[in-house]
Amino acid sequence: MGLLLRFIESVKKMNLFSPKDKLLLAVSGGVDSVVLCELCKQAGYDFTIAHCNFQLRGEESERDEEFVKKLGNRYKVGIKVKKFDTEKYAAENKLSTQEAARELRYAWFAEFVTPGSRLPTSDFLLTAHHSDDNAETLLMNFFRGTGLHGLTGIPERAGYIRRPLLLFSKSELIAFADENNLAFVEDSSNQSSKYTRNFFRNEIIPAISKVFPQVKENLQDNIHRFKEIEKLYQLSVGELKKKICKQRGNEVHIPVKQLMGFNNRALIYEIISPYGFHERQVNEVIKLSESESGKYIQSPENNYRIIRHRHWFIISPVTGEATENIVIESENKEIQFALGKLQIHTTLNFKPETSNDIASLDARQITFPLLLRKWKQGDYFYPLGMKKKKKLSRFLIDLKLSKTEKEKVWVIESNQRIIWVVGYRIDERFKVTDKTKQVLQFFLSS
Numbered sequence: 001m002g003l004l005l006r007f008i009e010s011v012k013k014m015n016l017f018s019p020k021d022k023l024l025l026a027v028s029g030g031v032d033s034v035v036l037c038e039l040c041k042q043a044g045y046d047f048t049i050a051h052c053n054f055q056l057r058g059e060e061s062e063r064d065e066e067f068v069k070k071l072g073n074r075y076k077v078g079i080k081v082k083k084f085d086t087e088k089y090a091a092e093n094k095l096s097t098q099e100a101a102r103e104l105r106y107a108w109f110a111e112f113v114t115p116g117s118r119l120p121t122s123d124f125l126l127t128a129h130h131s132d133d134n135a136e137t138l139l140m141n142f143f144r145g146t147g148l149h150g151l152t153g154i155p156e157r158a159g160y161i162r163r164p165l166l167l168f169s170k171s172e173l174i175a176f177a178d179e180n181n182l183a184f185v186e187d188s189s190n191q192s193s194k195y196t197r198n199f200f201r202n203e204i205i206p207a208i209s210k211v212f213p214q215v216k217e218n219l220q221d222n223i224h225r226f227k228e229i230e231k232l233y234q235l236s237v238g239e240l241k242k243k244i245c246k247q248r249g250n251e252v253h254i255p256v257k258q259l260m261g262f263n264n265r266a267l268i269y270e271i272i273s274p275y276g277f278h279e280r281q282v283n284e285v286i287k288l289s290e291s292e293s294g295k296y297i298q299s300p301e302n303n304y305r306i307i308r309h310r311h312w313f314i315i316s317p318v319t320g321e322a323t324e325n326i327v328i329e330s331e332n333k334e335i336q337f338a339l340g341k342l343q344i345h346t347t348l349n350f351k352p353e354t355s356n357d358i359a360s361l362d363a364r365q366i367t368f369p370l371l372l373r374k375w376k377q378g379d380y381f382y383p384l385g386m387k388k389k390k391k392l393s394r395f396l397i398d399l400k401l402s403k404t405e406k407e408k409v410w411v412i413e414s415n416q417r418i419i420w421v422v423g424y425r426i427d428e429r430f431k432v433t434d435k436t437k438q439v440l441q442f443f444l445s446s
Contacts, residue, residue, distance in 0.1 A: 003176045007039045007164065016162045017124050023047040024080075024112055024122035026105070027071065029064040029185040032128035034071065035173045036165060038182055040126070041075050048078040048122060050112070052105045054086040056097065060188060067185050082108050098195060113160045129154050129163045132170040135219040136200045147269065147279065148230050153223040169216065237270045245271060249324055252315040259313065260289050275304040275315055288313070293416045294369055296327055309371065310416065328370040328412070337372060339410060339422065340446040347439050357445065359412075359420040361430045363438040371413040372422075379411065381418035382428040392421065399424070412442070 001009075010016075017023060025040065027033040027049045040047050051068040053061050065081060072079030090100035113125045134153040141150035156163050165173070177184060193199040209215045240262070246253040254271065268282045276299035277285075284297045288308050296307040298318070307314040307325055316325045326337055328344070335342040346363055379392040396406050410422040419430045423444055432439055 003168065003172060004039060004042050006167070008043050010167050011043075011164050014156055016157060016164055017045075017126075019044060019046075021046070021123040022121065024109065024125045025049050026109065026125060026127045027051050027068050028128075028187065029067045029071070030128075030187055031177050031182075031184045032130055032165065032170070032173055034182050034184040035176050036126060036128040037071060037075060038176075038180055039164075047126070048080065048112075049075075050080045050109060050125075051082075052101070052108065053081065053083045054101050054104070055083060056086055056101075057187070057189060064185050064187070067183075080112070084108075098197075110160075124160055124162045126162050126164060128165055130165045130168050130170055130173060131220055132201070132216065134166055134223060135205065135216050136197055138219055138223055139200055139204065140196060147266070148226065148233055151222070151226040152230055153226075237267065240267060241271060250317060251324055254313040254315070256289050256308070256311055256313055260286070272306065272315070275299055276301045277304070277306070285313070294367075294371055294413070296369070307371070309373075324374050326372040328368070328372055330368040335372060337410070339408065340444060342372070342422075343443040343445070345441045345443070347441065348437070356423050357443065359422075359426050359442040360432050361419055361426060361440045361442075362432055362436045363440040364436070365414075365430050366419060366440055367415045370419075373411060373413065375409045375411050375421070379418060381411075381421065381425075383425050384428050384431055386428055392418070395421070395425070 025047050049072045053065045055061050084104045086100050090097050109125050112121050138153050193202050244258050265282050268285050269279050291308050293310050296305045298305050305316055314325045317323050333344055375392050380389045382389050411418045412420045420426045
């Protein structure tokens with residue numbers, strides 16, 4: 001079976017796109033992307049060409065741009081071209097040239113493909129990655145350090161991106177180009193091994209092939225095996241996560257003892273990684289399991305925290321009105337949450353104001369970080385003026401609060417002790433006295 005028929009069959013089998021879809025082809029002018037254009041043309045697909053000029057190779061970059069423009073004219077299809085000041089962008093964002101080029105091109109492509117984009121003209125973006133690229137990616141991930149997913153290579157689909165050439169080798173694409181008399185341009189930088197991928201392509205894989213001549217085929221077989229293994233792995237992980245991860249609004253609650261009982265780092269990583277935590281932070285989670293209540297770790301992007309709260313880990317957004325567990329640090333001066341705005345001040349001792357929306361507390365008795373959270377069954381505190389503890393549920397009944405009003409009650413906790421039932425009563429143990437030197441105040445406003 002010829003390459004064209006195999007291409008059409010694989011696209012249909014994997015349901016990558018259909019003849020009615022509008023396709024945007026990322027075309028550099030090299031043999032891979034030129035073959036992709038020819039295959040789409042011969043198969044009768046509706047496509048537009050997009051070319052990025054990164055202005056990194058002087059006249060050669062301009063030559064490539066002109067070539068791709070002529071290619072568009074040849075196929076009588078629309079063409080989009082964008083020039084980038086890649087080196088400037090890399091310097092401003094502290095990225096390598098390769099990383100900068102990747103960010104720039106995919107951000108630009110997204111303008112034409114993603115739902116809600118500024119100029120949505122296409123249904124899918126097609127790139128010309130092939131099986132040799134896949135083998136290189138597997139090896140790079142392996143030596144860089146990766147989990148199981150990193151060993152599954154480049155996916156055929158990722159959001160709006162489709163990669164229909166992954167089943168074909170570079171040599172097959174070159175042979176197809178020769179058979180169809182296709183002209184293409186060569187990127188001279190591909191010969192330089194200073195770039196990581198080129199180093200693997202030009203030196204590592206050829207060296208390995210001297211010992212294992214079938215190295216590329218073997219790597220492809222391994223990718224297929226790893227993909228099948230990952231399906232079983234994800235199935236097992238999914239079942240475990242259902243058992244131990246309890247969704248509470250936009251938070252996830254996990255029993256510490258149960259999670260640690262599995263003694264499995266991979267399970268911890270699979271639970272925390274969707275929230276922006278990295279593999280190296282697994283050690284921090286293990287350490288957190290041995291910490292006292294109120295301690296937490298934060299994701300690198302500062303979007304989520306894992307809070308140790310009594311016998312639970314709570315994965316919680318750092319901000320957002322729907323967040324039900326909010327960490328308050330000593331430097332925080334204002335917190336926005338479901339009830340409104342909470343302002344925090346520290347001042348010298350004085351005769352404190354008395355109001356349901358103002359809490360004045362002895363700062364010396366309070367240990368940061370604090371935890372602002374919704375109340376729950378089992379909570380108790382020492383209401384101001386009482387020497388005995390009282391269950392919070394009983395306290396709320398005595399106030400004759402409705403069920404809806406009870407659901408809106410929050411507390412602030414210091415070292416597992418409630419210091420204020422927000423908007424209702426402070427704890428006797430933290431009240432301001434004649435011996436108080438510094439006052440911690442909370443002001444609640446809607």
